[in-house]
Amino acid sequence: MPAIxxxxxxxxxxxxxxxxxxxxxxxxxxxxxxxxxxxxxxSGSGKSTLLNVLGCLDRLTSGKxxxxxxxxxxxxxxxxxxxxxxxxxxxxxxxxxxxxxxxVENIELPLLYQGIKLDEKTKAxxxxxxxLVGLGDRLDHRPLQLSGGQQQRVAVARSLVNDPHLILGDExxxxxxxxxxxxxxxxxxELNRAGKTIIMVTHENDIAAWARRVVRLRDGRVESDVxxxxxxxxxxx
Amino acid sequence: MFGVSGxxxxxxxxxxxxxxxxxxxIVFATGxxxxxxxxxxxAKLQRSVSLAVxxxxxxxxxxxxxxxGIIIGTCSVIALMSFGEGSMQDALxxxxxxxxxxxxxxxxxxxxxxxTASKGFVTSYGxxxxxxERFSTLTTxxxxxxxxxxxxxxxxxxxxxxxxxxxxxxxxxxxxVVNKLELSRGRFLIDNxxxxxxxxxxxxxxxxxKLFPYExxxxxxxxxxxxxxxxxxxLKDRMPTGGxxxxxxxxxxxxxxxxxxxxxxxxxxxxxxxxxxxSRSAEKVEYSQVTLTVNAEVDTxxxxxxxxxxxxxxxxxxxxxxxxxDYAVTVPLDKLEExxxxxxxxxxxxxxxxxxxxxxGGIGIMNIMLATVTERTREIGIRRALxxxxxxxxxxxxxEAVVQTTVGGLCGAVIGVASVYCVPALWxxxxxxxxxxxxxxxxxxxxxxxxxxxVCVSVLVGxxxxxxxxxxxxxxxxxxxxxxx
Numbered sequence: 001m002p003a004i005x006x007x008x009x010x011x012x013x014x015x016x017x018x019x020x021x022x023x024x025x026x027x028x029x030x031x032x033x034x035x036x037x038x039x040x041x042x043s044g045s046g047k048s049t050l051l052n053v054l055g056c057l058d059r060l061t062s063g064k065x066x067x068x069x070x071x072x073x074x075x076x077x078x079x080x081x082x083x084x085x086x087x088x089x090x091x092x093x094x095x096x097x098x099x100x101x102x103x104v105e106n107i108e109l110p111l112l113y114q115g116i117k118l119d120e121k122t123k124a125x126x127x128x129x130x131x132l133v134g135l136g137d138r139l140d141h142r143p144l145q146l147s148g149g150q151q152q153r154v155a156v157a158r159s160l161v162n163d164p165h166l167i168l169g170d171e172x173x174x175x176x177x178x179x180x181x182x183x184x185x186x187x188x189x190e191l192n193r194a195g196k197t198i199i200m201v202t203h204e205n206d207i208a209a210w211a212r213r214v215v216r217l218r219d220g221r222v223e224s225d226v227x228x229x230x231x232x233x234x235x236x237x
Numbered sequence: 238m239f240g241v242s243g244x245x246x247x248x249x250x251x252x253x254x255x256x257x258x259x260x261x262x263i264v265f266a267t268g269x270x271x272x273x274x275x276x277x278x279x280a281k282l283q284r285s286v287s288l289a290v291x292x293x294x295x296x297x298x299x300x301x302x303x304x305x306g307i308i309i310g311t312c313s314v315i316a317l318m319s320f321g322e323g324s325m326q327d328a329l330x331x332x333x334x335x336x337x338x339x340x341x342x343x344x345x346x347x348x349x350x351x352x353t354a355s356k357g358f359v360t361s362y363g364x365x366x367x368x369x370e371r372f373s374t375l376t377t378x379x380x381x382x383x384x385x386x387x388x389x390x391x392x393x394x395x396x397x398x399x400x401x402x403x404x405x406x407x408x409x410x411x412x413x414v415v416n417k418l419e420l421s422r423g424r425f426l427i428d429n430x431x432x433x434x435x436x437x438x439x440x441x442x443x444x445x446x447k448l449f450p451y452e453x454x455x456x457x458x459x460x461x462x463x464x465x466x467x468x469x470x471x472l473k474d475r476m477p478t479g480g481x482x483x484x485x486x487x488x489x490x491x492x493x494x495x496x497x498x499x500x501x502x503x504x505x506x507x508x509x510x511x512x513x514x515x516s517r518s519a520e521k522v523e524y525s526q527v528t529l530t531v532n533a534e535v536d537t538x539x540x541x542x543x544x545x546x547x548x549x550x551x552x553x554x555x556x557x558x559x560x561x562x563d564y565a566v567t568v569p570l571d572k573l574e575e576x577x578x579x580x581x582x583x584x585x586x587x588x589x590x591x592x593x594x595x596x597x598g599g600i601g602i603m604n605i606m607l608a609t610v611t612e613r614t615r616e617i618g619i620r621r622a623l624x625x626x627x628x629x630x631x632x633x634x635x636x637e638a639v640v641q642t643t644v645g646g647l648c649g650a651v652i653g654v655a656s657v658y659c660v661p662a663l664w665x666x667x668x669x670x671x672x673x674x675x676x677x678x679x680x681x682x683x684x685x686x687x688x689x690x691x692v693c694v695s696v697l698v699g700x701x702x703x704x705x706x707x708x709x710x711x712x713x714x715x716x717x718x719x720x721x722x
């Protein structure tokens with residue numbers, strides 16, 4: 001499997017006044033296409049920062065970040081926006097839907113910034129995605145009229161609308177109860193089986209157990225990098 | 238119409254800005270914006286407009302309040318310009334009614350009158366027959382089409398027991414043409430009345446009303462200073478000239494009684510005695526006033542120059558013969574030009590007020606937009622995470638501001654135009670029905686240019702004042718924006 005994401009000597013520092021906070025201290029990681037990775041670690045370990053860097057939302061201080069074959073570490077703000085728009089899908093802990101838009105309009109949102117014409121075809125695609133996540137009967141609802149689980153389904157559908165190479169989840173089940181968490185994770189596993197590469201941050205072991213590979217960070221360094229063999233075996237069997 | 242004044246320059250500047258705004262609006266509307274660097278395509282722009290409308294609709298009250306400044310600004314620009322134009326037009330019409338091609342020469346008591354008075358009982362001053370003859374040389378080369386002399390003195394006019402304090406005006410038939418008098422009954426004086434020294438008179442509307450409230454005035458006899466005059470005509474009510482500044486005081490013409498000038502001289506003599514409040518005076522004035530009509534068009538610069546030239550010629554003539562300065566030359570055209578200058582100054586002032594009020598409106602917009610940007614920080618973060626570029630965010634907020642000010646400007650224009658038509662009507666109703674017996678009229682003339690300019694300026698204001706908040710929004714760090722609660 002070719003590596004879809006690889007980081008070389010990734011360093012990220014934050015500057016607070018005169019103080020320098022070293023968040024990521026030279027990470028070397030490589031994620032394969034079609035993998036399902038959970039990033040774990042205690043708070044302050046740098047897992048969220050890593051996810052932001054991988055999501056092209058944050059810039060690295062030094063090192064290299066290759067997305068596919070492309071070096072994105074030197075890209076301009078506009079180019080990074082384009083990368084997000086074309087190759088990445090995001091699922092956030094707090095859903096981050098726009099309250100003034102309907103379900104379909106929220107799903108449509110990433111397409112708005114791709115410069116493509118929004119017409120019946122794109123709308124049909126959004127409706128199909130809404131049906132895929134089981135919200136075919138809630139198309140014109142606003143986010144506040146939906147439950148947390150339903151909102152996160154909308155977010156999942158939204159992350160798929162641009163057919164991304166990589167889906168990034170920032171504690172996608174953090175605000176959900178265990179039952180809806182399982183539903184969302186099932187959905188993500190389905191997506192992964194269909195070929196999507198997923199990287200998610202979580203601090204819950206039973207959520208991480210859904211992933212195929214678990215990377216633990218501590219103090220800005222990789223503490224452990226484990227393949228979830230039992231699961232892999234199960235799937236093979 | 239205008240000289241190159243500050244007003245004109247301002248008008249040009251505003252017009253230029255408005256043109257620019259209109260151009261931008263057209264570019265936006267027609268989708269030419271697709272070729273500009275900051276918009277990827279038309280579909281996106283249409284989309285941003287509809288999104289902007291949606292976001293604004295979410296906070297209806299706030300949106301309305303924030304554009305209130307623009308609405309009021311636009312509305313007041315149009316209303317003020319229209320009312321200003323209306324009243325100025327009124328003033329100009331007033332001057333034109335006096336005859337803008339006329340030159341009025343009056344006899345005036347000389348300032349060093351006390352010295353003259355001590356010489357004798359009779360004060361003698363003013364225009365004399367020689368002056369009139371000299372004036373008549375002007376008619377030979379057709380510069381002056383009419384010369385109307387007047388001799389004015391106050392007198393009581395009686396009919397039976399009824400009495401009115403009138404002004405007796407001895408004049409010639411041309412007076413009617415020069416002063417644009419309209420007859421309600423009978424006829425005005427004719428040449429034969431003058432040459433035959435007839436005791437005929439024409440009454441002003443109020444004089445006729447006071448003397449003959451029940452009877453038909455025509456054919457009746459009116460007594461003045463011991464002489465009796467047969468009424469041959471009655472005038473229509475004549476609007477008093479509003480004292481439009483300068484030497485011309487407000488005059489009420491409705492109590493005037495017109496008689497042939499030669500009859501006046503023959504019956505009443507050259508010296509007029511006047512009694513007032515215990516003191517007596519006698520004045521010898523051959524002509525109280527001479528009105529000359531210059532053969533020129535007021536609306537052309539050449540015509541105006543001609544009126545001025547003739548005016549100067551007359552002043553020069555009189556200066557030589559009247560070292561005592563017992564005359565005054567009034568050129569109503571001067572007042573017309575003064576009024577026009579006042580109008581252009583007024584236009585400039587309005588322009589400044591317009592600018593200030595729209596500027597204030599723009600600050601209101603900016604204030605709300607900044608608050609909105611703070612409030613919607615998270616939304617900005619979400620959009621950025623989903624692939625929005627900085628310019629997309631700039632566009633979003635800029636479009637919101639421009640949509641607001643455009644709609645505000647259009648609303649203001651509608652209200653302004655409506656007020657131009659409604660307020661004067663309402664004013665008339667109030668004036669006619671209530672205890673408020675104000676003579677003040679409220680003339681309004683829709684100033685079409687101000688509608689265009691003010692709407693365009695409000696669009697421009699949206700762009701200018703929306704830019705900074707939009708830039709602030711775009712500058713936000715996506716991660717911090719996403720974390721914002």
